[in-house]
Amino acid sequence: MSDISGAARWLPAAKAGRRNVWLAGVVALTALLVLGNLANDASLDLPYGWDVRVNCAAVDAHAEGLDPYFVKNLKGTTYSYPYLPVTLDVFRPLCAGGVLLDHYRSIFLVLAVLCGLLLPGLGRTPASARDAGLKVLCALGAFVGFEFVLASGNFALLSGVLTAIALKLLLRPLASERDSSFAERIAGATLLGLVTSFKLVFVPVLAALYFLPLPRGRKLALIAAAAFAFALPLALSRLLYPDLFASWLLAIAGQIPGQHAVGLVETNPSLLLLARDLMVQAGFGDGKPAMLAAYAFAALALVCGKGHRSWRSSIAG
Numbered sequence: 001m002s003d004i005s006g007a008a009r010w011l012p013a014a015k016a017g018r019r020n021v022w023l024a025g026v027v028a029l030t031a032l033l034v035l036g037n038l039a040n041d042a043s044l045d046l047p048y049g050w051d052v053r054v055n056c057a058a059v060d061a062h063a064e065g066l067d068p069y070f071v072k073n074l075k076g077t078t079y080s081y082p083y084l085p086v087t088l089d090v091f092r093p094l095c096a097g098g099v100l101l102d103h104y105r106s107i108f109l110v111l112a113v114l115c116g117l118l119l120p121g122l123g124r125t126p127a128s129a130r131d132a133g134l135k136v137l138c139a140l141g142a143f144v145g146f147e148f149v150l151a152s153g154n155f156a157l158l159s160g161v162l163t164a165i166a167l168k169l170l171l172r173p174l175a176s177e178r179d180s181s182f183a184e185r186i187a188g189a190t191l192l193g194l195v196t197s198f199k200l201v202f203v204p205v206l207a208a209l210y211f212l213p214l215p216r217g218r219k220l221a222l223i224a225a226a227a228f229a230f231a232l233p234l235a236l237s238r239l240l241y242p243d244l245f246a247s248w249l250l251a252i253a254g255q256i257p258g259q260h261a262v263g264l265v266e267t268n269p270s271l272l273l274l275a276r277d278l279m280v281q282a283g284f285g286d287g288k289p290a291m292l293a294a295y296a297f298a299a300l301a302l303v304c305g306k307g308h309r310s311w312r313s314s315i316a317g
Contacts, residue, residue, distance in 0.1 A: 052104045052153025054079045056095035062088040062244075069247035071259040080251050080260045083155075083198060085241035086233050091155075104153045111161050112146055118164040159195045166192040170212070170222075182218060189222040193229030203230055 058068035058081035066073040068081050068088060083091075094100050100107065149157050169188025172181055189209060196202045206226045210219050237245045247256075254261035278294060 048151050049101070049104055049153040050077065050079060051155065052101060053077050054081055055083075055091055055153075055155060056098075056101055057081075059088055059092050059095045063092070067244065067247050069244065069251040070256065078260055080256075082252065084233050085237040085244035085248055087198070088241075088244075105150055108150055108153070108157050111157050112150075115157075115160050115164045118161075118168055156199075159198050162191055162195045166195065170209070185212075185214075185218075185222060186225050189226040190229040193226035194233065196226075197230045197233040206230065 054074065054077045057074040057077050060075065061068040061073045068074060071078060071080050074081070146157075148154065166188045169184045169191070172184060189206075192209075193206060196206060206223060209222045209226060212219055212222065214222075237248070250256050251261075
């Protein structure tokens with residue numbers, strides 16, 4: 001009997017040991033890829049930071065009374081500005097003094113680490129230092145995402161920080177459910193809606209709020225808050241910047257001749273890219289309205305399908 005009980009005690013320890021070895025291997029591999037990618041980028045003589053230059057050039061053009069959606073009005077770039085007109089004033093403090101232009105790589109690195117430190121807070125139990133370190137490494141990239149953002153100076157990292165904050169507010173432990181806790185969830189949903197307004201194609205993500213483990217009325221309130229926050233920048237841009245809003249519509253539709261057009265579909269695998277390919281194969285062409293409709297339908301179906309399976313699992317449990 002003592003031999004059996006000793007073996008029973010040894011098995012969990014062996015399993016934990018194998019898990020620790022696996023995690024250590026993942027951390028080491030991620031760290032090597034991060035360092036390799038960053039070292040490779042640093043060794044190449046390329047004009048990095050093209051996105052941050054576009055964004056700050058657009059802010060400067062707007063401050064000078066020029067239309068920033070026409071590339072000819074942007075200094076030092078041939079790319080177009082993709083964001084809503086209201087962002088021109090929002091981004092002005094970021095571009096003031098040229099600090100972001102000169103030091104964006106260091107600033108973005110700090111923001112990526114901040115994302116990694118925020119994300120381990122999502123859950124019922126405090127994360128260990130090992131979990132925090134692993135998620136920081138993953139936030140730093142080692143993959144196409146962060147490497148591209150750091151090379152280009154894309155403001156996607158700013159929305160990433162806001163998304164991490166929004167998730168931290170939304171995914172709070174149920175044990176602390178109070179009126180003040182729900183107010184924090186409302187703030188998180190509002191922030192998430194604002195973030196999706198920067199990249200309009202991510203708006204179907206807001207439907208996932210319905211599958212939070214909350215009463216139906218509160219879930220609908222979160223969706224309403226997020227939808228309002230998503231629509232607010234669009235409404236403000238339309239009302240406060242009517243001429244620039246018209247130019248923005250032309251720019252994102254690729255209808256300004258002789259300049260770079262904003263690409264909704266990147267070469268990286270995505271649901272939007274899949275929707276575009278399916279529409280082309282079905283004979284509908286690559287028209288943006290049909291493509292976006294297919295993407296929205298697929299994204300909502302994916303979110304609803306996952307939520308339904310989770311609901312059935314909770315009922316079965």
